[in-house]
Amino acid sequence: MRLRRLAKIARVVGKYRLDKLLDKDSLPFSMRALLAPAALFGGNSAPRGERLRMALEELGPIFIKFGQLLSTRPDLVPSDICTELAQLQDNVPPFSPTTFKANIEAALEDTVDNLFHSFEAEPLASASVAQVHAAVLTDGRDVVVKAVRPGIEKTIRKDIALLYTLARLLAKYSEDGRRLRPLEVVADYEMVILEELNLQSEGANASLLRHNFENSPLLYVPEIHWPYSNENVLVMERIYGIPVTNMADLEAAGVDMKLLAERGVEIFFTQVFEHNFFHADMHPGNIFVDASKPKSPSYLAIDCAIMGSLSSDDQFYLARNLLAIFKRDYRQVAELHIRSGWVPADTPVNEFTGAIRSVCEPIFERPLNEISLGHMLISLFNTARRFNMEVQPSLVLLQKTLLNIEGLGRQMYPQLDLWTTAQPFLEKWLKDRYSPKSIFKQFKRHVPDWLEHLPQIPPLIFQALQNMQQSPISTVAPSPVAKEKSSSKPRRMINRFGAALLGIGIGLASPHWAEPISQIPASSLILGGMGLLLLLLR
Numbered sequence: 001m002r003l004r005r006l007a008k009i010a011r012v013v014g015k016y017r018l019d020k021l022l023d024k025d026s027l028p029f030s031m032r033a034l035l036a037p038a039a040l041f042g043g044n045s046a047p048r049g050e051r052l053r054m055a056l057e058e059l060g061p062i063f064i065k066f067g068q069l070l071s072t073r074p075d076l077v078p079s080d081i082c083t084e085l086a087q088l089q090d091n092v093p094p095f096s097p098t099t100f101k102a103n104i105e106a107a108l109e110d111t112v113d114n115l116f117h118s119f120e121a122e123p124l125a126s127a128s129v130a131q132v133h134a135a136v137l138t139d140g141r142d143v144v145v146k147a148v149r150p151g152i153e154k155t156i157r158k159d160i161a162l163l164y165t166l167a168r169l170l171a172k173y174s175e176d177g178r179r180l181r182p183l184e185v186v187a188d189y190e191m192v193i194l195e196e197l198n199l200q201s202e203g204a205n206a207s208l209l210r211h212n213f214e215n216s217p218l219l220y221v222p223e224i225h226w227p228y229s230n231e232n233v234l235v236m237e238r239i240y241g242i243p244v245t246n247m248a249d250l251e252a253a254g255v256d257m258k259l260l261a262e263r264g265v266e267i268f269f270t271q272v273f274e275h276n277f278f279h280a281d282m283h284p285g286n287i288f289v290d291a292s293k294p295k296s297p298s299y300l301a302i303d304c305a306i307m308g309s310l311s312s313d314d315q316f317y318l319a320r321n322l323l324a325i326f327k328r329d330y331r332q333v334a335e336l337h338i339r340s341g342w343v344p345a346d347t348p349v350n351e352f353t354g355a356i357r358s359v360c361e362p363i364f365e366r367p368l369n370e371i372s373l374g375h376m377l378i379s380l381f382n383t384a385r386r387f388n389m390e391v392q393p394s395l396v397l398l399q400k401t402l403l404n405i406e407g408l409g410r411q412m413y414p415q416l417d418l419w420t421t422a423q424p425f426l427e428k429w430l431k432d433r434y435s436p437k438s439i440f441k442q443f444k445r446h447v448p449d450w451l452e453h454l455p456q457i458p459p460l461i462f463q464a465l466q467n468m469q470q471s472p473i474s475t476v477a478p479s480p481v482a483k484e485k486s487s488s489k490p491r492r493m494i495n496r497f498g499a500a501l502l503g504i505g506i507g508l509a510s511p512h513w514a515e516p517i518s519q520i521p522a523s524s525l526i527l528g529g530m531g532l533l534l535l536l537l538r
């Protein structure tokens, strides 16, 4: 198995002279022997990006998809290679409708004739992982049915193993290759592609995204028909929209392109900051436009296999970082990176500030509508990487999605100024995060945990009081200083404890001030009462 894998690598590496990407001198004898036949293929003089693209095409759809993913990482991949890889197309022939139907029947334990009123044999789309057919439910609703390619999981696991071998080679024997962070990139790809195999999780993501944008004029997500869906099949409402890159049709429908582009940015920021759940596969095949109200156009999103979310801290630091960048306050950007723990605590602030300044300042020379926020973030993270920042996968997803959104938005409306949309949004978000309402909301989230511990509190209080009484003050006569110390510590603890209980009680009761005492939750009265008792008895 391993031998076959190595032979395959040797053949493709030789044919496209990818061995030239490795540092020959650092290779051990065994590797040199394995790659020696490459020279027999002569000097393939095509540029490196083209050779790599052709090699991936030859290796098959899972590699093509990998190449497509690489093309969305301008932060790691040199631009000549990125441009080549972006041209990769996966022209996978569809699998037969008979196999598709057999899969559906096995997964749903019923016949297609029973399940659907009609079923289109010609697929709507067929890609390396999944295939999609249109159908009509017995109640007349139009749907699409999605299922994964038979046997694809085995192929994926085999190909990923091959990719890991290549990544290890690159990491070990190429200086340039190491900069690509090959193992990290392959691990990222593995996670993404395995995620796409589980249609239950894709359906669940779609349901949540749909719920988050319920009644919103910005985005519509088709409904998942759960009785017909599971890990292996997804049946969802069929949508009819204009593909987002079809400018001619959008313009013909009289769509307000400026508003459409701005709404794209608004959706992105709403997902990242308000919902903390963002669609992270925003490529054009997954986004459509509902042009039924051209002056108030909305988006339609499908294919929710890959979603991102940030930790609460990352959200906060990202918002503050973006605001600081646009104020050109590079010192604050550097300090925020340190405070968030993105870079080590001992990072030299001045040096880091200078490095950030030197990448960001030239960007600000251009008019705002020409500045790419996505590229700015990439430059920033790349600078931070030099200062040992480990860019978390969730931040990489975010940076990629931002690039996509920006690219799409500018295609629709070249003067799009992302900053005009982003700045007020971020400022409001930060302000709201500290509003009394939101603090109370956070506070309320913790209340059930506190209540869980409530029954343990009275015995603890009595124990604390007992401890105080039995404190050695009465038996031994310590020095005045020691006496002060020994009696003040438990007392301080009880003070704090009592004050905390009282605070919690008041907090819980606060939304009910205007109501009669019988309406105030008993838990708040009990907690507050106990706190007060402690403070009085201490």
Ligand SMILES: Nc1ncnc2c1ncn2[C@@H]1O[C@H](COP(=O)(O)OP(=O)(O)O)[C@@H](O)[C@H]1O
Pocket: 124, 125, 126, 127, 128, 129, 130, 131, 132, 144, 146, 222, 236, 237, 238, 239, 240, 285, 286, 302, 303
């Ligand atoms: N709900 C839907 N309504 C209409 N067309 C759909 C729907 N879902 C998928 N399609 C069509 O099928 C294509 C592939 O679906 P998608 O879920 O993006 O699969 P993949 O994971 O292979 O990219 C889409 O680009 C779109 O043309």
Ligand SMILES: [Mg+2]
Pocket: 285, 286, 303
């Ligand atoms: Mg898709």
